[in-house]
Amino acid sequence: MPASTSPDHRLVAARARPPLPLLVPGLLALGFLVLPLLGLALRAPWRRLPDLLTSAQVLDALRLSLMCALLATLLSLLLGVPLAWLLARTDFPGRRIVRALVTVPLVLPPVVGGVALLMLLGRRGVVGQYLDAWFGLSLPFTTAAVVLAEAFVAMPFLVIAVEGALQATDSRYETAAATLGASRWMVFWRVTLPMAAPGVVAGSVLCFARALGEFGATITFAGSFPGVTRTMPIEVYLRLQSDPDTAIVLSLLLLAVSVLVLAMLRDRWTRSGLT
Amino acid sequence: MTAGLTARMRVRRGGFDLDLDVAVAPHQVVALLGPNGAGKSTALQALAGLVPLTDGAVAVGDRRFEDTAGRLRVPAERRGVGMVFQDYLLFPHLTARDNVAFGLRARGVARRTAHAKADAWLERVGLIAYARSRPGALSGGQAQRVALARALVVEPDLLLLDEPLAALDAGTRIEVRAELRHHLADFAGCTVLVTHDPLDAMVLADRIVVVEHGRAVQSGAPSEVARSPRTDYVARLVGLNLLRGKAKGHGVALECGGSFVTRDTVDGSAFVAFSPTAVALHRSRPDGSARNVWHGRVVGLEQHADTVRVQVDGPPPVLADVTTAAVAELDLTPGAPVWVAVKATEVSCYPA
Numbered sequence: 001m002p003a004s005t006s007p008d009h010r011l012v013a014a015r016a017r018p019p020l021p022l023l024v025p026g027l028l029a030l031g032f033l034v035l036p037l038l039g040l041a042l043r044a045p046w047r048r049l050p051d052l053l054t055s056a057q058v059l060d061a062l063r064l065s066l067m068c069a070l071l072a073t074l075l076s077l078l079l080g081v082p083l084a085w086l087l088a089r090t091d092f093p094g095r096r097i098v099r100a101l102v103t104v105p106l107v108l109p110p111v112v113g114g115v116a117l118l119m120l121l122g123r124r125g126v127v128g129q130y131l132d133a134w135f136g137l138s139l140p141f142t143t144a145a146v147v148l149a150e151a152f153v154a155m156p157f158l159v160i161a162v163e164g165a166l167q168a169t170d171s172r173y174e175t176a177a178a179t180l181g182a183s184r185w186m187v188f189w190r191v192t193l194p195m196a197a198p199g200v201v202a203g204s205v206l207c208f209a210r211a212l213g214e215f216g217a218t219i220t221f222a223g224s225f226p227g228v229t230r231t232m233p234i235e236v237y238l239r240l241q242s243d244p245d246t247a248i249v250l251s252l253l254l255l256a257v258s259v260l261v262l263a264m265l266r267d268r269w270t271r272s273g274l275t
Numbered sequence: 276m277t278a279g280l281t282a283r284m285r286v287r288r289g290g291f292d293l294d295l296d297v298a299v300a301p302h303q304v305v306a307l308l309g310p311n312g313a314g315k316s317t318a319l320q321a322l323a324g325l326v327p328l329t330d331g332a333v334a335v336g337d338r339r340f341e342d343t344a345g346r347l348r349v350p351a352e353r354r355g356v357g358m359v360f361q362d363y364l365l366f367p368h369l370t371a372r373d374n375v376a377f378g379l380r381a382r383g384v385a386r387r388t389a390h391a392k393a394d395a396w397l398e399r400v401g402l403i404a405y406a407r408s409r410p411g412a413l414s415g416g417q418a419q420r421v422a423l424a425r426a427l428v429v430e431p432d433l434l435l436l437d438e439p440l441a442a443l444d445a446g447t448r449i450e451v452r453a454e455l456r457h458h459l460a461d462f463a464g465c466t467v468l469v470t471h472d473p474l475d476a477m478v479l480a481d482r483i484v485v486v487e488h489g490r491a492v493q494s495g496a497p498s499e500v501a502r503s504p505r506t507d508y509v510a511r512l513v514g515l516n517l518l519r520g521k522a523k524g525h526g527v528a529l530e531c532g533g534s535f536v537t538r539d540t541v542d543g544s545a546f547v548a549f550s551p552t553a554v555a556l557h558r559s560r561p562d563g564s565a566r567n568v569w570h571g572r573v574v575g576l577e578q579h580a581d582t583v584r585v586q587v588d589g590p591p592p593v594l595a596d597v598t599t600a601a602v603a604e605l606d607l608t609p610g611a612p613v614w615v616a617v618k619a620t621e622v623s624c625y626p627a
Binding site for chain 1: 323324325350351352353354355356357358360364366367368369377378380381382425426429435
C-alpha cells in the first residue's frame, strides 16, 4: 500500500532533530517577536488598570480612535470596492499602472503620506486653497483629517484583498445573471459582491486594524489635539514620557484589538474555505 | 406566440471561424450536434448575446437582437432569453427559490410574486422540498432541474441549452433526459440545444444540425440524420459504415476503390451506408447470396456489451459487429486475413 508509506516518511522526517543553524536563529526570531509583548504585559500596572482604563483621557482617545478607524474603513469600502471591481473586471489602458499606484501607500512611509495630504488638502495645498477660499473649509488638524489620513494608508489593504477575492470568483456566474436579465449594477450587487463577501470582510478587518494603528500620516496631517485628532497611537507616544502607566495600558488595549482582529480573520478564512 | 428564431451567425475569433445559419420555429427544438471545438457553444453564446457577431443577424419574431448591417446589438441582459449552462451556474449564495426567482426580480417583479412563481416552478420540477436549500446541497440532477426552472420561469421566447445533461452520471442522465423532453414539449418558445451526445439530440430534438469546424455539415429530422449520415463524424455517432462513390443504378464505384451493390437506385455522387451488424465475416470466400464480397485484413478488435466490433481494412474499410463466439471460431486477431460479405438489401444509398 503506497498510500501509507509516505505519511510514515514524513513522520520520520518531522521527528528528526532540525539542524542547529536553523533551529537557533528560528527560536531567536520567535523570542524577538514575542518577548516585547510579554514585557508589555509584565510591566502593566495591573492593579491600577481599571482606574486607568476608565480615565477620561483614555476613554476619549479610545472613542476617537474607534470612530475614526470605523469611518476610514467605511470610506475605504465605499470607494475601494468599486476601485477593486474596476481593476478586476474591466480592461482599460494603464490598468497595471493604476494597480501599482494603489499599492504605493502600502510601501510609502506614512509620514510622507501625511506630508503629501498636506500638500494637496492643506490651507495652501493644490486643492485645499480653493476649499478654503470658496467654502471656508480647512481640513488639516480636524477629525476629518484623521479619517482621511487613516483611509489613505489603510485603503490599499482593502482594495488588494477585494480585488483578489473578485479575481478568484468565477465571472461566469455574472454571465449567467446577465442572461437572466440582470443589469450590470444588479449583477454586482446580487451576485459579484455576495460571492466575494469573505474577501470584502477580510479586507475590511485588515483595513480597520491598519487605520486604528495609524500614527505617522495622522500626526503629520491632523496634528495632535486632545479629543479632536489625538488618537490612541499618538496618545501612547505622548504619554510614554509623562505617564508611562497610561501609555502601557493604551498599548495593551491596542494589542487586544490586534489579537481580536487576527481571531476574526482566522474565523473568516476557515469559513470561506468551506464554501 | 411570436414567430421563430432566425439567425445568420458569423463569428471570427483568433483562428476560429463560425459560419452558421439556424432557424427554429416556435415550439420546435433544434439540436446543434458536433464534436468538441466545433463552435456549437460559440453559436449559443452568440444567440445569447455573450459573444458579438462579426457579421450576421439574429432575431426572434420581429424582435431584432443583433444586426451587424444596422449596427444593432441588444446586450444579453435585454434579450430575455433563457439559458441553461453545462455546469448550471446556480448562484451558490442564494437558495433554490431565490435562484429561480432571480430572473423575475431582475425584471422588477415584486419579491412576493416572484417567490410564488418560483415555488410553482420548483413544484413542477418536483423540488419544492428543496426551496430553501443552497445549490451546494443539491445533487447534479436536482441542480439541473433548478437551472431549467430558473431559465423557464421568465417565459422566454428562446431557450438555450448548453450541454444540459453532460455533467450528469449515466443513471441520472436517462431520468433527467426524459423529464427535460417532457418540459420541452410544454414549452411554447423556440429551443436551441447544444450537445455532443447523439442520443440527447435524437431524443430531445425535432431537428438536428450537425456542426463541424464551425459549419453546418448536415441537418434534418433525427431519424433522417441517423439513417443517412453525410460525414464520417455523424456516421460514427450513429454507428453506421459510411462510404462515398459514384452511383449508377444499383451499383456504386467507391472512391476508395472497389464497387458496391445497394438496394437503392441513385445516379451521380452518392453515399453508401450500412450497419456493422449487416457485415458478415468468413475465413474462406463465402458462396452465399451476398452481392458484396471482398477480401480484407483485421486491423483491430473492440469489446462492446455483448458483441465485438471488428475493424477491417479494405478496400473498402468497414466495421463489423460479430459475436464473441464468432471471434474465437474465425480466429480473428489483428493481422488475420478475412472475407467480408454484405447483402445488397442491407445497404442504403443516397445522393451526396
